[in-house]
Amino acid sequence: MRHTLPIAPQFYVTAPQPCPYLEGRMERKLFTALHGEGATQLNDALSKQGFRRSQNVLYRPSCPDCAACLSARIRVADFRPSRTQRKVEKRNAHLKRQATSPWATEEQYALFRAYLDCRHADGGMADMDIFEFAAMIEETPIRSRVIEYRDASAGRRAELVAVCLTDVLDDGLSMVYSFYDPDRPATSLGTWIILDHIRIAREAGLPYVYLGYWVPGSPKMGYKARFSALEVYHRGQWHDLGDPESYSAETHPLSVEPIAEQVARLSLPDRRPTEG
Template identity: 45%
Template sequence: MTSATESNIKLFVTPPHPCSYLPDQQATTLFIDPALDVTTALYTALTHAGFRRSGPNLYRPHCDACSACQSARVLVADFRPDRSQRRLYQRNRDLQIQDLPAHFSDEHYALYCRYISARHRDGAMYPPDEAQYRSFLTSNQHFSRMVEFRLDDELLAVAAIDQLSDGLSAIYTFYAPEPEYTRRSLGSYAVLWQIERARTQKLPYVYLGYWIADSPKMRYKTRFRPLELLTQTGWKLY
């Protein structure tokens, strides 16, 4: 971040806390001043510098002894779905998709609870909690959206995304965890949908958050290539 505006931003650093991605590791996190009025242009510039949104907060890892977290983004114009991804498109052609402002919905939260309870019992978000959900995924920012994926009237997935000046930022996706929906690979399909949405908007990137080489939970991101990672010397092709 090099502009005069960006250089005057107040930053806050947390005390060390357990790392969310690597077991037995301690992490520190850098936060942007929560009182700052964040425009789309500023948010985009901060994303270029490795920041990410969680609820009202923009943050990035700031660990002295570790640099494993690298921001990842898909190069939209060069992305070509492989055979399995093309099949996935076809498998989900019957879904109805609606793009809405980020908001709290009882229906969304019920799906989130099913998802967390089935898929992430070992994580920090279990057991699901409405206050935590609201602070994480709802937002009054104009750039924040929630995209619903429905089969007829049944809600199967919700993707929280942000609209940046040069792309879409994939914040979080939760979906129906029941076995009858496994073949739909709803999490992967939501990423494919965002890539296609960015393509139609002539946006160059879909930002996928952080990628960590030693984290099995992150490996799915490498299926969406070409992928760039943010290094100390800039964005580099993975």
């Protein structure tokens, strides 16, 4: 009789580095590797606890005195578009969606570079070359899709105008990273991508669309609070966002639990020993 021992994921903490959301602060992340036959179950479990995926890593902010970053998701069944969002839907109704396997193309990279150079020229991805871009898209141990949006209106070639790398979880869609044509600001393509993912999730019977982190006090993240039925993961539970102004980005030395306590509180997938 042979017994296989369960292997618990190992967690680590990154060195402090400048925060990309709040000026003058340092960020630190709690992370674990995502690999092997249990990758899907681990990704599903930790995504429900505020973690995000980047290639073969799952991470969650764990700054020593700041808890501003809150994982956000939309309850699909309760979402109702605002008047402005309905206009965005009509404005982009001609765009054609195509879901593909996670495979990077030169066309995607050209759009990605144009987006970064216009919107995030000083961000952490600013120097990403085509090989690093391909790794971001293709290195995934779970069920992922690349959702492309093309404009074939006015008889022109089907031009690629937006892309989203999307993970399929057991309870929803996780929008890992999206980018779009920065020369079309009037079309609100970023909002459109989210609205279409809500539509995809509804058609698939999935209850949530995960948007990444919402950060009070960060102009970059303010758009997420404009979606109805938004929940945030706060103090170990999902809550309705409510009034965005009620959340504080102020620092406090007791705002974050010690790393050991954070890890101890995580709910991990059951990986019982097997017999054979």
